[in-house]
Amino acid sequence: MIALQIKNTRQFMSALLASEVFDEFLLESAELQIANTYTIDGHVNREFFGDDSEKPEYELSKWSELKPVCYELIKGKNTPVSFKFIMCVAPPRKDELLPDDLRQIVSSLVFILKFKEGHITITTGAALSGFTLDKSYKKIWDDYMKRFLDSVGISYEEL
Template sequence: MIILTPETKTCMSHLLAHETFDHFSFIEGEIITFGKFTMSGFLQKSFFDEPPKEEYALWKLFRDYCYSIIRGKRTPLSFRLIFSLAPEEIGRFLSDSRLDFPLSDVQGLYLNFRYDGSKLTCTTGTSFRQFIMDKSVEQAWDKKVQELFFQNGIPYELDS
């Protein structure tokens, strides 16, 4: 787990106006402006004629809605957004990272964005189906997130 402090304006642009994070599953979020807006990305399968295979919606389905809440002359009082690498992407991540790690053991690879009214942070996280001493997946995920920020021109400081 690492904590990145990205340059707020650039990162917010990538979160709300670019496709940078669109391929992530949106787990949940909360935006506080004049009211509190709470969202769950959990797909309600009974809503669909043909139920989706995925458990969570992708961020791209929520991005415009969140932008409509946040845009304006005043910044939000706070927000938090929780993303996870989409399940079908986890296998590719393990392969690309040359990790000999069972896909079935990985529950999630997370990005948690939090804005407290003055500072934006992004925290990485990993979750496994059982306790694991091996930190190679966590370290590779931390590196991958830093690469994602760097490749998209999102400046950040690494907090210790």
């Protein structure tokens, strides 16, 4: 897995909070340290929806649904002390990226986005549901994340 340091924090924050650039991802969790500390669990409470046919399609909330909440917490004249978002690709995208033999073993492809002391880092990772000697999923995910950032014009430095 890789760690990437974002070169332009302002541009990245605009892409994250004021555009649709990251809307394809799901939010597993968020922790924001501003005047108070806020923690958001991105796991969907299915009981909330009852028998409604409008139940979300994934176990995790879409970033597009929680982005306005995070934006409202972050915006203001003071810079956050820190924040951390754990995000992952939606299952259909994961299945597009991985070969058939890895789809069941790799349960999610994630990235951890951290802001602290004015710097943003992205660290890629994966959750596995079993053991495999095939580590190609790491390179596939790392390469995808770099291509994704390149495609939306976000510059970074590999740490």
